[in-house]
Amino acid sequence: MKVLVIIxxxxxxxxxxxxxxxxxxxxxxxxxxxxxxxxxxxTEEICREKNYxxxxxxxxxxxxxxxxxxxxxxxxxxxxxxxxxxxxxxHNPEYIEKLIEPIIKGEADMTIGSRxxxxxxFQTSFMRRMGINIIRGVIKMCCGVTVKDTxxxxxASSKSLTKYFSENYAQDYPExxxxxxxxxxxxxxxxxPVVMNxxxxxxxxxxxxxxxxxxIKVSLALILHRLGYQKKRN
Amino acid sequence: MNLTLRIFFGIVDLIFLLVILNMLKxxxxxxxxxxxxxxxxxALLVVDCFPQIIDGIMNLVxxxxxxxxxxxxxxxFVLVILLSxxxxxxxxxxxxxxxxxxIAIMEKKIRELEEENNKEE
Numbered sequence: 243m244k245v246l247v248i249i250x251x252x253x254x255x256x257x258x259x260x261x262x263x264x265x266x267x268x269x270x271x272x273x274x275x276x277x278x279x280x281x282x283x284x285t286e287e288i289c290r291e292k293n294y295x296x297x298x299x300x301x302x303x304x305x306x307x308x309x310x311x312x313x314x315x316x317x318x319x320x321x322x323x324x325x326x327x328x329x330x331x332x333h334n335p336e337y338i339e340k341l342i343e344p345i346i347k348g349e350a351d352m353t354i355g356s357r358x359x360x361x362x363x364f365q366t367s368f369m370r371r372m373g374i375n376i377i378r379g380v381i382k383m384c385c386g387v388t389v390k391d392t393x394x395x396x397x398a399s400s401k402s403l404t405k406y407f408s409e410n411y412a413q414d415y416p417e418x419x420x421x422x423x424x425x426x427x428x429x430x431x432x433x434x435p436v437v438m439n440x441x442x443x444x445x446x447x448x449x450x451x452x453x454x455x456x457x458i459k460v461s462l463a464l465i466l467h468r469l470g471y472q473k474k475r476n
Numbered sequence: 477m478n479l480t481l482r483i484f485f486g487i488v489d490l491i492f493l494l495v496i497l498n499m500l501k502x503x504x505x506x507x508x509x510x511x512x513x514x515x516x517x518x519a520l521l522v523v524d525c526f527p528q529i530i531d532g533i534m535n536l537v538x539x540x541x542x543x544x545x546x547x548x549x550x551x552x553f554v555l556v557i558l559l560s561x562x563x564x565x566x567x568x569x570x571x572x573x574x575x576x577x578x579i580a581i582m583e584k585k586i587r588e589l590e591e592e593n594n595k596e597e
Contacts, residue, residue: 297584299576299577301576314578
């Protein structure tokens with residue numbers, strides 16, 4: 243089983259080294275790829291100096307385009323499983339084994355590391371939990387699947403789903419949309435309980451003013467996916 | 477529509493057409509994306525020459541004055557053109573994403589080949 247850990251990084255100079263060193267030293271069984279998404283800080287220099295395995299996007303595409311680059315790389319290099327973890331140290335690679343287990347067993351095409359199943363560790367703010375709950379409702383409505391941690395960026399995908407993602411992946415706020423497209427296209431999604439850390443450096447990509455825009459856009463995108471799917475079926 | 481207004485519209489429309497054609501000639505516009513503009517300008521010219529068309533549409537949709545009808549027509553053309561521009565931009569964005577991603581992966585490959593090359597030498 244060839245496993246690739248994709249680490250999207252945008253301005254993560256303070257945390258990227260820690261995340262990658264942890265992977266290299268403690269989890270050498272997994273390959274990794276840093277996707278430097280046109281960072282303006284020293285992220286790229288650090289990758290070069292340390293001779294990390296990385297690709298660097300000449301312009302900033304955002305998380306969707308960054309992660310998709312990782313999926314393209316995974317397809318090109320024939321990986322069996324592609325995992326996505328954040329470059330800010332929120333996700334503990336300790337859980338990768340649990341995350342890929344259902345995929346290896348063939349029980350699921352996509353697994354999502356969820357912090358809300360056993361409710362341990364960092365649980366994020368009340369407002370964000372509320373937003374996540376609303377998106378959960380919309381996802382349930384659109385494809386009938388209940389996912390607790392809809393915005394979790396700690397996820398793994400099987401070979402065929404990775405291929406699909408390398409060709410179709412939402413660009414702006416891709417996590418909830420990826421769930422719906424996967425389910426609507428016949429892939430199974432499963433959640434795995436994980437414990438997340440609070441980010442140590444940097445800020446979340448979603449601030450207060452953006453959150454309303456985020457909610458509207460994500461909900462609309464999900465509903466559009468659903469409508470588009472019905473059209474194809476008829 | 478009175479004659480003065482028709483002459484005014486006609487001149488403005490002709491200047492507009494000439495500007496478009498000139499830009500096309502200098503290759504500052506891509507014909508593919510300019511067809512909607514040309515069509516709009518021509519349609520307005522036709523309406524200007526044959527105001528009976530305006531009277532006909534006016535009665536059909538219930539607009540009171542011919543001048544308003546001309547404005548409504550223009551607004552509709554602008555909407556169509558804007559929408560097609562958004563479609564073009566969306567398409568271009570998608571292509572830029574693909575290019576960027578491909579370049580990034582190729583850059584990695586080149587870097588690796590260079591390293592290998594340096595080792596051999």
